[in-house]
Amino acid sequence: MFFSKKIALAGLCLLASAAWGQTDTNRRISLDEFRDKMKAAWAGQMAGVGWGAPTEFKNLGVTLPDKKTPEWTPETINQYEQDDIYVEMTFLRTLEEYGPDVSIKQAGIDFANSGFPLWHANLYGRKNLRKGIAPPDSGHPKYNHHADDIDYQIEADYSGIIAPGLPNVPIALGEKFGRLMNYGDGLYGGEFVGAMYAEAYFEKDLEKIIEAGLRCIPSGSQYHECISDVVRWHRETPENWHAAWQKIEDKYDRNRKYRRFSCSKPEDPFNIDAKLNGAYIVMGLLYGDGDIEKTAKIAMQCGQDSDCNPSSASGILFTTLGFAKVPEIYTKALDTTKVFSHTQYTFPKLLEVCEALARQEVTRAGGTIEKDAQGKETFVLPAQTPKPSVLEQCWTPTAPANSRFTPEEMQKIQPKKEE
Secondary structure, eight states, X not given: OHHHHHHHHHHHHXXXXXXXXXXXXXXXEEHHHHHHHHHHHHHHHHHHHHHHGGXXXXXXXXXXXXXXXOOOOGGGGOOOSOHHHHHHHHHHHHXXXXXXXXXXXXXXXHHHTOOSOOOHHHHHHHHHHHHTBOTTGGGSTTTOTTTTBSHHHHHOHHHHHTOTTOTHHHHHHHHHHGGGTOOTHHHHHHHHHHHHHHHHTTOOOHXXXXXXXXXXXXXXXXXXHHHHXXXXXXXXXXXXXXHHHHHHIIIIISOGXXXXXXXXXXXXXXXXXXXXXXXXXXHHHHHTTTOHHHHHHHHHHTOSSTTHHHHHHHHHHHHHHOGGGSOGGGTTTOOTTSBOTTSSOBHHHHHHHHHHHHHHHHHHTTOEEEEOTTOOEEEEEOOOOOOOOOOOOTTSOOOOOOOBOOHHHHTTOOOOOOO
């Protein structure tokens, strides 16, 4: 009788849960699938940046015509000397050495000690760090006049790659590593890109992936406004990307209101602003219709930073597919024996480190790693409501934190000779 009552109560609880809309909101991804998609994410970045490299900043305020767009060759994927790839591995190395709770100051010390050449927000952020201006001030507009530039956006892929289905991880990592050099829209661009990777492990609908990214940045920011506009303009002219591109150009490139903290003047066709180039990533994803060639080409044909933008777009698209489903023409020449410049990572070592970090992030988020009778593992991930960074804009910044390295911390900054 007691047993029957327990069964009845359990049944009532299930009915009540269904009535109240309570369901198991955990997401699950097998370790094998995670590895396949993680591998694809890095391969996509490499493919996109290599494909677009010959066009970088050659089309400013104009689109790249089809006849001048590079054609893919399988060897293009071997991009081991690209700053778009190896700079973010500095952040991975910091996480590998110190764990996910590493302090922002330690992240700054490691970045200050890097020996690779840098430009724009990265360059001035590192200069600030070496002068003793600790993060987050190293990326604050008072000290960094490039704080709205694209830098963290092109380096944030790692943050979603190690966080399948966990949007708050790219946000938290942006607050730690993105503030070394960026602020406001410059920071949000990286958090947006990272969040799209995190969602791409589970979602194939590219507009839904973009919407997931938007939920991770402040809705009142110009960056959010820009990407929302691109999504809307795509719906209005889904067969004509040039029409949407012209609207982006008119509003976000030529309009002074949207270049308030641009490192170049509005009359200058050169524009490395994060939101403009983020719009071009989204253009590739939306108008590419899930086709690898079309996605990469549209992202680069939009111009400006036309190797970084197809890199992020291709990385996200490849993630949705998984390495095994990427057509062989894009992967067959991948040389996994080379070492990425300025790092200790070969391609297999990179994947090993990312998996180890992903395991940490899964358990830190309250997830679990299950193992079945055959020893196969599955990540079980809790549903996360994104908690975006605070709304800040570079032209109306909050006060600096007055963060400085101590004398003891400065002794740890011994930069490598720039190569």
